[in-house]
Amino acid sequence: MKNFERDNSLDLLKWIALITMIIDHSWYILPVELQETFRWMRTIGRLAFPLFCLAIAANVYRQPTGYSGGLKYLGGILLFALISQQPYSRFFESNYLNILFTLGLGLVITQAIHHRTPSLITAGVVALAVAAAYRPILSYGLAGVLLPAVLLAALQARVIETKIVTWSTAALIAVLANTGAGIMLLPDLPARALASISAAALAPLLGLALLQFRVRSIRPVSTWMYPLYPIHMLLFSSLSLTWI
Template structure:
């Protein structure tokens, strides 16, 4: 049997994509900065609100990493998608106790949202019957449980929107789809209507960061980025571990 050929997508190469690694590193750093703010002593939180602004980059960039990884998968080769989904679901469940202890907000952690978004993005990319059925199921689950999912229903759809944008990088639709991705990111954060409200300067900066994040990530994917240490499967374990470490620091500081 012939080996399936990799999908040719502008900006996404079959070999190691250093630009994608830069996107992942940026998402990781933004996430950590966001979470560090929560454990700062009260008197440090106002001066440190820039951490929250930077943190708004994280979720759209993680969604972009999902989308770019899906775009790299060979057509008709679902094993990589299944492994990806299995890893997300496993660490979503393992991370939930640490997430609940850290936030205590009654929601599921971000990995559940990304796990639901992955099959939808894969269906948009490959359009096989099995993936389409899985995507419909994930859309239904995302809609039904949007109130307990981090970033809600729109967060589940964002990786698929970004896959569409990646596929169109060489077409005239790219700019339109990039803007659509920015709007969906705002909807996922509940920030679309916030721009019409009386916000502080810092809050407007947060809204701007959310909108800019998908555009920044898509731009990074198009450049010839220098090599950087790859972000591998250790990123799954990093998520619950960093939450536990920060929870311990919060206890120590209090």
């Protein structure tokens, strides 16, 4: 599955993830009377988290044996996870940990599975234990932490039957990350909730299509993505306050 362009296709995936995330968060600053009309923004937002997880899986998948940049990659995520927590809590008025903590734990587990060195396996077990202990306050829960590893398995699949199983599993985990135990109420959910579930389930396949898409040129999504996360929440918080 290493036949897609490394830079441009992955940057396209990250751009779509960023755009869908911002569309999702923009819904929260709409006047209350408009939120129901623009509920479709929340549905589009269900694509963002699985696409970010796929970006992590694709990055790890491309790492050569003996890759030594994993600590720097993880450090950037965790640094901005800490920086972003106060803006995140302020914007969502939530006691949950922000998405970067979930992605950071998922990265450690995914690297452990891919490289299988003793130190990474130890780190992966610790990350899994931390995720299990803090799952009640992790954004997207334990399923969200495991999603990058499941997507890595899907990227690694060679046999068609294995591909079907792994990508189907990834779709299920993406839905569980977005809905949690709410999936048990599937027959009784309203149409807008079903639309969000469908978007989450289709996100891994959409991501796969984006990774296969050949792009001649696109602006790279690099480390500026990390500060964008807390900055856009601070901006949205300020806008929502001015409109009260």
